Amino acid sequence: MRIFSGIQPTGDPHIGNYSGGFRQYAATQERGEAFFCIVDLHAITIQHDPAELRQGTLDIAAMLFATGIDPNRSVVFVQSHVTAHAEAAWLLSAVTSYGQLARMTQFKEKAEDEEFVSAGLFTYPILMAGDILLYQTDIVPIGDDQRQHLELARDVAQRFNHRFGETFVVPEGVFPDTGGRVMNLQEPDVKMSKSRGASQGTVLMLDPPDTIRKKVKSAVTDSGSDVRYDPDAKAGISNLIELLSVTTGESIPEIEARYDGSGYGRFKEEVAESIVTLLTPIRARYEELRADEGELGRLLALGADKARAASAPTLEAMYERMGFARL
Numbered sequence: 001m002r003i004f005s006g007i008q009p010t011g012d013p014h015i016g017n018y019s020g021g022f023r024q025y026a027a028t029q030e031r032g033e034a035f036f037c038i039v040d041l042h043a044i045t046i047q048h049d050p051a052e053l054r055q056g057t058l059d060i061a062a063m064l065f066a067t068g069i070d071p072n073r074s075v076v077f078v079q080s081h082v083t084a085h086a087e088a089a090w091l092l093s094a095v096t097s098y099g100q101l102a103r104m105t106q107f108k109e110k111a112e113d114e115e116f117v118s119a120g121l122f123t124y125p126i127l128m129a130g131d132i133l134l135y136q137t138d139i140v141p142i143g144d145d146q147r148q149h150l151e152l153a154r155d156v157a158q159r160f161n162h163r164f165g166e167t168f169v170v171p172e173g174v175f176p177d178t179g180g181r182v183m184n185l186q187e188p189d190v191k192m193s194k195s196r197g198a199s200q201g202t203v204l205m206l207d208p209p210d211t212i213r214k215k216v217k218s219a220v221t222d223s224g225s226d227v228r229y230d231p232d233a234k235a236g237i238s239n240l241i242e243l244l245s246v247t248t249g250e251s252i253p254e255i256e257a258r259y260d261g262s263g264y265g266r267f268k269e270e271v272a273e274s275i276v277t278l279l280t281p282i283r284a285r286y287e288e289l290r291a292d293e294g295e296l297g298r299l300l301a302l303g304a305d306k307a308r309a310a311s312a313p314t315l316e317a318m319y320e321r322m323g324f325a326r327l
């Protein structure tokens with residue numbers, strides 16, 4: 001079984017990335033041959049700082065290992081180190097419809113925030129489809145916000161297979177049961193995201209314990225006192241219940257029962273402590289790994305070699321089936 005996922009090296013990773021990304025990567029790597037890609041080519045689709053891109057790439061590499069990716073079992077690599085990704089994106093643009101790209105909600109949302117809307121922001125999902133399809137991927141662990149992009153990758157795979165002959169596995173998404181869409185603590189109707197990284201509503205994976213406590217304490221809730229899961233009527237409390245479920249592994253009904261009649265004060269304190277308990281050892285491992293750039297570079301070079309070898313046959317098959325002269 002092939003597993004593939006990607007994460008952008010821009011902005012600081014937050015507890016949403018942990019929930020939809022990191023924890024699922026560590027869990028799914030047990031199921032087969034896994035590839036985790038630091039998608040630096042995706043990161044340039046919105047205005048970026050070149051110096052931060054380099055640092056961010058190493059930061060994410062260290063975080064992947066700190067959250068449990070085993071370098072002896074799984075492949076961690078940087079997208080731009082494997083040129084097949086850029087090539088596959090161009091070839092797949094021939095079987096991606098303009099109309100479907102125009103319907104991508106993430107494009108529409110990001111385009112609204114940006115002063116300069118790059119062509120790359122629009123074609124971004126084609127690059128992502130190529131990432132996945134190059135590895136004959138069976139499963140893609142992701143958060144809910146990537147659902148529509150995965151659907152596009154599946155459509156692209158099917159269209160290519162239909163026009164040029166069976167070439168790609170059609171991948172399936174793997175989404176968390178709870179915590180697939182962690183919301184901003186200050187605006188519980190808005191997804192927690194890296195672009196709001198500095199805000200009070202985003203718990204960063206590297207926030208010190210007291211910062212986490214302050215952020216959770218000031219989380220927006222409602223005027224009631226019931227710790228009850230109801231995302232429509234009680235978005236803030238429901239988000240905190242999901243976070244507690246992500247950090248402790250308890251189910252939502254178990255959590256509701258435990259806090260029955262206890263009010264929001266103790267509940268919020270315990271949510272904060274559960275996040276602190278989860279992130280403290282991760283932060284310690286991260287600091288250690290991040291300090292050794294030589295070792296990170298060695299692991300990423302090794303990862304790139306394995307990713308090149310794994311993707312090359314698919315890229316070659318794409319060129320051949322599309323009729324390019326391979327002389």
Ligand code: TYM
Nearest residue numbers: 005006007008016017020021039128142143180181182192
């Ligand atoms: P990115 O870098 O924005 O996010 C990395 C992972 O974190 C998940 N995530 C969340 N999960 C729950 N709640 C949230 N608030 C939250 N915010 C982010 C994302 O769903 C993702 O799984 N386009 C992708 C990167 C990518 C990719 C790929 C993923 C490029 N190629 C191929 C899978 C396969 C992205 O920008 O993720």
